[in-house]
Amino acid sequence: MEIAEELAKQQKAISVAEFFEKNRQILGFDSAPRALITCVKEAVDNSLDACEDAGILPDIFVQIKKSGEYYQVIVEDNGPGIVQEEIPRVFAKLLYGSRFHTLRQSRGQQGIGISAAVLYSQLTSGRPTKVISKIAANRPARYCELLINTAKNEPEILKSEDMDWERPRGTRVELEMEGTYVRGRRQSVYGSLKSTAIVNPHARLTLVEPEGNVEVFERVTESLPKKAYAISPHPEGIELGELIKLLRYTDKKKLRVFLKETFSSIGAISAQELCSRAGLDPEEAPASLDHDAAARLHCAFKQIKVKSPPVDCLSPIGEELIKAGLEKEYRLDYIATTVRPVSVYSGNPFLVEVGLGYGGELEKESRVELLRFANRVPLVYQQGACAITHAVESVSWKNYSLGQPTGSGVPVGPVVLLVHIASTNIPFTSESKDAVADMPEILAEIDLGLKEVARKLRRYLGRQSILTERREKEEIIRKILPRIAQKLSDVLEKDLPDIGPVVAKIMGNLLVFRKVERNNGLLSVKILIENHSEVLRSFKLHEVLAASAESVSPAAKVVSLGEGYDYHWKLAIAPGQAATLSYSITAEGVALKEPVIEGLDAEIVTGARVI
Amino acid sequence: MEKSDEKNEFEKRQKVKKAERSKIAQENLLLLADSLYNQFQQGIVPHISLPSRTKANIEYSTKEDVWVYGDQETTRSVKTVRGAKTLLKTVHLAELLINEHLKNNRGSTLREIYYISENWDIAKFHEQAESDRLIEDLEIVTALHREDFHVRPEEDGAAVFGPLRLKEQTRRGDKEMHCQEDVGEAGYQIPFNVDNIEFLSHDAKMVMAIETGGMYARLIENGFDEEYNAILVHIKGQPARSTRRIIKRLNAELNLPVVVFTDGDPWSYRIFASIAYGAIKSAHLSEHLVTPGARFLGVQPSDIVDYNLSTDKLTDKDMQALRSELTDPRFNTPYWEKQIRLQLDLKKKAEQQAFAGKGLDYVTKTYLPERLTEMGII
Numbered sequence: 001m002e003i004a005e006e007l008a009k010q011q012k013a014i015s016v017a018e019f020f021e022k023n024r025q026i027l028g029f030d031s032a033p034r035a036l037i038t039c040v041k042e043a044v045d046n047s048l049d050a051c052e053d054a055g056i057l058p059d060i061f062v063q064i065k066k067s068g069e070y071y072q073v074i075v076e077d078n079g080p081g082i083v084q085e086e087i088p089r090v091f092a093k094l095l096y097g098s099r100f101h102t103l104r105q106s107r108g109q110q111g112i113g114i115s116a117a118v119l120y121s122q123l124t125s126g127r128p129t130k131v132i133s134k135i136a137a138n139r140p141a142r143y144c145e146l147l148i149n150t151a152k153n154e155p156e157i158l159k160s161e162d163m164d165w166e167r168p169r170g171t172r173v174e175l176e177m178e179g180t181y182v183r184g185r186r187q188s189v190y191g192s193l194k195s196t197a198i199v200n201p202h203a204r205l206t207l208v209e210p211e212g213n214v215e216v217f218e219r220v221t222e223s224l225p226k227k228a229y230a231i232s233p234h235p236e237g238i239e240l241g242e243l244i245k246l247l248r249y250t251d252k253k254k255l256r257v258f259l260k261e262t263f264s265s266i267g268a269i270s271a272q273e274l275c276s277r278a279g280l281d282p283e284e285a286p287a288s289l290d291h292d293a294a295a296r297l298h299c300a301f302k303q304i305k306v307k308s309p310p311v312d313c314l315s316p317i318g319e320e321l322i323k324a325g326l327e328k329e330y331r332l333d334y335i336a337t338t339v340r341p342v343s344v345y346s347g348n349p350f351l352v353e354v355g356l357g358y359g360g361e362l363e364k365e366s367r368v369e370l371l372r373f374a375n376r377v378p379l380v381y382q383q384g385a386c387a388i389t390h391a392v393e394s395v396s397w398k399n400y401s402l403g404q405p406t407g408s409g410v411p412v413g414p415v416v417l418l419v420h421i422a423s424t425n426i427p428f429t430s431e432s433k434d435a436v437a438d439m440p441e442i443l444a445e446i447d448l449g450l451k452e453v454a455r456k457l458r459r460y461l462g463r464q465s466i467l468t469e470r471r472e473k474e475e476i477i478r479k480i481l482p483r484i485a486q487k488l489s490d491v492l493e494k495d496l497p498d499i500g501p502v503v504a505k506i507m508g509n510l511l512v513f514r515k516v517e518r519n520n521g522l523l524s525v526k527i528l529i530e531n532h533s534e535v536l537r538s539f540k541l542h543e544v545l546a547a548s549a550e551s552v553s554p555a556a557k558v559v560s561l562g563e564g565y566d567y568h569w570k571l572a573i574a575p576g577q578a579a580t581l582s583y584s585i586t587a588e589g590v591a592l593k594e595p596v597i598e599g600l601d602a603e604i605v606t607g608a609r610v611i
Numbered sequence: 612m613e614k615s616d617e618k619n620e621f622e623k624r625q626k627v628k629k630a631e632r633s634k635i636a637q638e639n640l641l642l643l644a645d646s647l648y649n650q651f652q653q654g655i656v657p658h659i660s661l662p663s664r665t666k667a668n669i670e671y672s673t674k675e676d677v678w679v680y681g682d683q684e685t686t687r688s689v690k691t692v693r694g695a696k697t698l699l700k701t702v703h704l705a706e707l708l709i710n711e712h713l714k715n716n717r718g719s720t721l722r723e724i725y726y727i728s729e730n731w732d733i734a735k736f737h738e739q740a741e742s743d744r745l746i747e748d749l750e751i752v753t754a755l756h757r758e759d760f761h762v763r764p765e766e767d768g769a770a771v772f773g774p775l776r777l778k779e780q781t782r783r784g785d786k787e788m789h790c791q792e793d794v795g796e797a798g799y800q801i802p803f804n805v806d807n808i809e810f811l812s813h814d815a816k817m818v819m820a821i822e823t824g825g826m827y828a829r830l831i832e833n834g835f836d837e838e839y840n841a842i843l844v845h846i847k848g849q850p851a852r853s854t855r856r857i858i859k860r861l862n863a864e865l866n867l868p869v870v871v872f873t874d875g876d877p878w879s880y881r882i883f884a885s886i887a888y889g890a891i892k893s894a895h896l897s898e899h900l901v902t903p904g905a906r907f908l909g910v911q912p913s914d915i916v917d918y919n920l921s922t923d924k925l926t927d928k929d930m931q932a933l934r935s936e937l938t939d940p941r942f943n944t945p946y947w948e949k950q951i952r953l954q955l956d957l958k959k960k961a962e963q964q965a966f967a968g969k970g971l972d973y974v975t976k977t978y979l980p981e982r983l984t985e986m987g988i989i
């Protein structure tokens with residue numbers, strides 16, 4: 001026997017289950033703390049997807065229990081349930097799922113996640129996974145105990161029977177596995193659920209931790225996210241091989257019809273234009289195109305301008321709910337949000353949403369907290385490898401009032417940044433879905449989104465500093481100046497000095513200052529009015545006097561009241577200028593009241609009553 | 612009989628002097644308060660102007676041969692919260708000094724003043740450096756010294772050992788002593804207010820200010836003070852005001868040459884500079900504290916070569932300090948230029964104690980006599 005023939009005997013197909021058995025890190029089960037997080041995340045993602053598809057507000061219960069040297073993970077939802085024939089394959093067959101072949105935004109994509117958790121559980125604890133599912137209140141629940149036959153990648157059913165379950169419908173999965181339960185950081189079951197709650201404000205999540213501590217992430221909205229619809233592939237950025245495949249397997253007889261029906265955003269006119277640009281007959285059968293013709297068509301795709309893909313294949317969170325989600329989990333002074341329009345990379349529509357929270361209880365001196373999400377799923381690992389991080393690092397944050405010590409990198413300041421990418425197909429760097437790949441189109445969109453919220457932040461901080469200045473001045477006026485005056489009069493044993501003129505100067509107010517001298521039974525009165533602001537002040541000044549005044553300068557209008565006279569002057573004083581009024585009046589039985597200003601706000605006048 | 616008359620005379624003079632200075636201090640503080648009060652009355656935003664206390668704002672006064680503040684000024688005004696709070700604190704402090712200290716003839720230490728502010732509410736000091744700085748500000752605006760406000764430092768003054776007889780006025784009466792015969796091995800501890808001392812008589816030919824306690828003790832043990840009629844002053848690192856003041860008085864009143872003996876590193880040159888030229892932080896007191904005639908004895912960078920001393924490597928911080936001294940106006944002389952550049956080349960520094968490597972008597976039998984001869988002092 002030849003060596004090659006000898007070797008050929010050893011060649012055999014590898015089941016996908018066997019492959020993942022040996023390469024568990026690819027699926028996110030590479031460390032003990034992470035195994036628990038990944039398992040919870042996969043189960044919760046499935047529950048959320050199922051609930052949303054069925055139009056149910058998700059109510060998900062997660063419990064982690066210590067069971068001997070293993071951990072028991074229980075995830076229970078109020079979703080539509082799974083029909084009993086499907087239960088084994090959904091949980092115990094890898095690459096089995098409903099979402100791989102459609103172009104629609106969902107959390108799960110490949111049908112690996114939960115079965116990978118089942119596989120990990122059986123590898124580490126040797127125990128089967130227990131599933132209960134019920135599809136209607138008047139039907140019994142189904143109880144299954146499942147293992148995966150890794151050689152064949154097929155479910156092995158240890159037990160399958162009807163049972164009573166108090167829920168009207170829903171699914172409960174129970175897995176036992178090796179793991180470590182950690183707390184107090186973002187890379188934990190708690191942290192990952194908290195992040196999930198932020199971008200799924202329509203869900204109620206309950207977590208029971210091993211020590212019995214219960215955390216509830218309450219929902220903040222009763223409305224479900226807009227349902228995402230399946231769409232056809234978009235022509236922009238499609239690869240040649242993909243196009244050839246579509247041409248070869250289509251059931252359409254005419255190229256013109258093929259183009260119109262296979263792709264989104266292509267109508268009769270665009271189809272015609274594509275054909276003429278590629279020098280092809282629109283009536284030709286798609287399957288008859290050779291490689292050269294397909295390449296010309298591919299080339300034509302790049303030349304024509306097609307409209308963006310329809311938005312309804314995506315389900316963004318929306319500015320309002322991003323705000324609500326951030327408000328729910330953080331105490332913040334300010335939130336800015338933005339939703340970018342739909343864009344396309346390699347034929348896949350995507351959109352970027354960004355939220356920025358500022359101030360409150362966030363650390364001032366530490367690095368900005370970055371929350372990354374893809375299709376409403378939090379990304380907690382491999383921050384450094386992710387396109388979102390790279391986009392954040394390349395923004396020049398110093399232009400937006402945040403610190404960036406080395407001129408690039410994650411900025412420093414009391415900020416939490418939320419970036420959500422929604423797409424029919426998120427380009428992850430690996431199957432464990434930790435980081436988004438650096439697609440140039442995605443990087444560009446994140447960059448634009450970040451700069452939009454950053455501009456809003458800068459505007460907010462600009463406004464704040466004006467307010468702060470005003471508050472500072474008030475502190476000087478209300479607390480400090482009176483005390484300085486008091487101390488000075490104590491030390492010098494003199495009367496309290498009049499701080500009015502100084503207050504007017506600091507506040508930029510209109511200062512009214514009256515000086516009275518008495519001689520020969522007459523009061524000679526001088527009123528000095530100074531405008532310390534930077535704008536022209538027009539107003540009326542009234543003096544209400546018990547007797548009539550003499551030598552009034554400049555002349556005033558006089559209105560006789562029942563018991564006296566109202567003298568008033570119409571004045572306009574330019575910034576930094578002053579005016580003087582004077583008159584004299586008999587000192588007999590005359591008590592001067594405070595001068596009155598009409599036509600200005602009270603807080604910009606010092607030394608007079610304002611009406 | 613004669614002696615007791617003399618004693619009474621001294622006491623009387625001191626008392627009058629003290630009472631007078633207290634009165635002046637009180638008047639000057641009240642003047643400051645009055646100017647702020649008038650600013651309020653005239654509608655001027657209250658403020659105080661002070662010279663800015665930076666390296667860039669010291670200049671050489673040819674009149675006194677010392678470094679003093681230049682014309683650059685900073686203004687504390689109530690226009691900002693910071694400025695307003697500082698002025699409030701200043702007024703509080705002035706009140707404390709007038710009502711508690713000067714009227715009652717009491718005093719506090721700098722640290723105590725910091726603690727007294729505890730119940731001043733928003734006028735409370737956040738750290739002692741803040742109250743220290745304000746005291747210095749008050750010295751500048753009133754042209755007085757903190758001793759005149761009865762404010763004293765925590766730090767010990769210098770110790771003095773040598774052929775000098777003096778009289779100190781203390782709260783428990785006058786004490787007369789000879790700084791070799793009546794003191795222990797540590798020498799005579801000078802009080803914080805050096806102006807309470809009167810020099811009576813001396814046999815000294817020079818004053819030697821010494822940085823480290825080790826060298827001070829070595830010179831006493833070797834009998835250097837007796838052999839060369841030297842008054843030894845232990846300056847204990849960066850010299851306190853009282854230390855600089857007594858050196859100044861020994862120089863001015865007894866007409867004795869002053870030499871400064873420190874380690875051979877950039878920080879020690881700054882010690883010398885504060886004795887001979889003045890300190891940046893207290894340039895307003897230069898005329899009172901600085902001894903322009905003081906000369907640097909060593910350890911010079913050139914001694915490292917000439918005496919082949921054992922050395923340490925300069926650290927990055929040392930190098931930085933040396934370079935900064937090259938731009939310091941006080942060190943802008945050919946002598947310092949040459950010595951500092953030499954040291955930057957050598958990248959080495961030497962301690963005073965390095966002479967011990969050549970025997971315990973080497974410093975008193977060889978190095979100091981050679982250097983002092985070179986300087987023309989013996």
